[in-house]
Amino acid sequence: MYRKRSIIDHCRHIENVFEGCDHLTYYAVKANSNRELLRLISQEGLGADIGSKGELYLALESGFSAQRITFSGVGKREDEIAYAIDRDIGAFNVESKDEIELLDQVAKRAGRSARILLRLNLDIDAGGHGYISTSLRRNKFGVDWQQAVSVLKWAQTLRHIDVRGIHSHLGSQITKAEPFVTSARILVDLIKQLRREGVIIHELDFGGGFGVQYRGFVSHPQLPNEEPDVTNFAAILAKDILPLLKESGCCISIQPGRSIIAHAGVLLVKVLYHKETAEKVFVVVDGGMNDLIRPSLYNAYHQIVPLEISGAPHEKTDVVGPLCESGDWLALDRMLPRVDCGDYLAIMCAGAYGYVLSSNYNGRPRPAEVLIDGGKCTLIRERETIEEL
Ligand code: LLP
Numbered sequence: 001m002y003r004k005r006s007i008i009d010h011c012r013h014i015e016n017v018f019e020g021c022d023h024l025t026y027y028a029v030k031a032n033s034n035r036e037l038l039r040l041i042s043q044e045g046l047g048a049d050i051g052s053k054g055e056l057y058l059a060l061e062s063g064f065s066a067q068r069i070t071f072s073g074v075g076k077r078e079d080e081i082a083y084a085i086d087r088d089i090g091a092f093n094v095e096s097k098d099e100i101e102l103l104d105q106v107a108k109r110a111g112r113s114a115r116i117l118l119r120l121n122l123d124i125d126a127g128g129h130g131y132i133s134t135s136l137r138r139n140k141f142g143v144d145w146q147q148a149v150s151v152l153k154w155a156q157t158l159r160h161i162d163v164r165g166i167h168s169h170l171g172s173q174i175t176k177a178e179p180f181v182t183s184a185r186i187l188v189d190l191i192k193q194l195r196r197e198g199v200i201i202h203e204l205d206f207g208g209g210f211g212v213q214y215r216g217f218v219s220h221p222q223l224p225n226e227e228p229d230v231t232n233f234a235a236i237l238a239k240d241i242l243p244l245l246k247e248s249g250c251c252i253s254i255q256p257g258r259s260i261i262a263h264a265g266v267l268l269v270k271v272l273y274h275k276e277t278a279e280k281v282f283v284v285v286d287g288g289m290n291d292l293i294r295p296s297l298y299n300a301y302h303q304i305v306p307l308e309i310s311g312a313p314h315e316k317t318d319v320v321g322p323l324c325e326s327g328d329w330l331a332l333d334r335m336l337p338r339v340d341c342g343d344y345l346a347i348m349c350a351g352a353y354g355y356v357l358s359s360n361y362n363g364r365p366r367p368a369e370v371l372i373d374g375g376k377c378t379l380i381r382e383r384e385t386i387e388e389l
Contacts, residue, residue, distance in 0.1 A: 002037060002351055004373040006264035011044035014256060017238045021246065024253040026070050028208050029055040031257030031352040032265070034369055036380035038062035041260065047090065049255040053080040060087065070205070072119070072169070072255070074140050081106045091115040093167045093205065095142055100155050107160035114160060117167040117205050118152055120145040122186050124170055126179040126209065129298045132172040142168065148190055152199045163199065165250060166190065169207025172258060175231040177240040184244040191248045204250040210237070210259040217348045218305050224314050224335035226303060233259055258352040265351025267292050271343045272322065281317045283339055288321015288328040290361045292347060292354050296327045304331050307344040312337040319345070323362050360389055
């Protein structure tokens with residue numbers, strides 16, 4: 001379930017930070033690619049960052065103009081590149097010399113040239129879970145930043161490649177300013193060096209990764225007290241990062257995903273059973289890691305709020321899904337008001353990397369998606385049926 005107002009507000013909030021600055025915000029489609037939500041975001045004037053042919057198709061179908069689309073990803077297939085070149089997308093964020101060569105060949109066949117930004121690996125530890133940290137030297141992403149000059153000088157010699165700039169993306173759910181500031185400094189210095197070496201740089205794409213609040217999102221006297229993990233990424237962007245990036249004299253772009261869509265979504269689940277064992281209290285619900293894999297995969301924290309807040313006593317609970325895996329949980333050892341069969345729970349801040357990472361594991365159809373606009377509810381994706389499995 002998504003709240004329309006939240007999505008619009010988050011888009012505008014980011015755009016306000018950039019006011020008066022030559023920039024483009026590309027929404028990272030991978031965070032949530034529901035067509036109706038994409039349509040909403042495109043209507044707010046954002047561009048789209050896509051990571052596959054499928055996401056490109058969805059972005060184009062949902063109203064993003066090709067010129068406002070960038071294609072990121074370490075493993076673009078030839079047919080995906082050809083599809084994107086045919087549609088003349090804004091730029092490719094490229095990650096290796098092999099990829100640039102392939103892009104040059106495919107662009108030549110199409111009689112076009114491909115605009116590129118070179119993704120750089122800055123070897124910065126942005127903290128957080130190892131699976132979503134992307135800019136350490138051991139990670140597969142980007143080109144070592146010390147090689148930027150040689151790679152881009154070479155790329156400039158290719159006839160069907162149009163070098164536009166550089167790009168970095170540090171990781172996801174980054175809650176501190178420091179890694180962003182360090183990377184902004186490296187990138188701006190590098191742009192100066194590139195220009196001295198005769199490489200023309202117009203664009204600096206700073207990627208996404210801005211962390212959002214997951215804890216203490218809802219507070220209520222009858223809910224367990226949850227210390228909020230507040231991060232105000234818009235303030236960090238405005239105060240700490242943007243002034244540095246502006247020194248580059250480039251068009252600045254960013255690729256936020258989570259920070260636009262996470263807060264808009266909740267996953268609603270129904271309590272099937274309340275069960276006590278010698279060691280634990282389990283609340284078994286009808287949604288699990290097949291619907292929201294973030295807790296199981298990244299040990300991620302999502303606040304859980306009963307839809308009806310009662311004065312029931314609090315108890316330490318494992319909220320678990322119905323699947324045949326012990327790793328199928330939404331919360332472990334979580335203080336919650338006592339709930340019973342038939343009660344509903346809201347798993348908060350599930351708008352980003354929720355539905356897109358869902359699966360049909362254990363033969364379970366995916367849930368419906370609903371958009372709430374004031375008092376109006378619109379079904380924006382039908383519940384899957386078992387016949388569709
Ligand atoms: N740009 C690129 C090139 C990316 O790879 C990503 C995310 C983004 C932008 C958007 O990052 P965001 O602003 O959403 O942090 N499934 C994980 C997150 C994976 C992020 C993948 N790349 C999770 O649920 O935490």
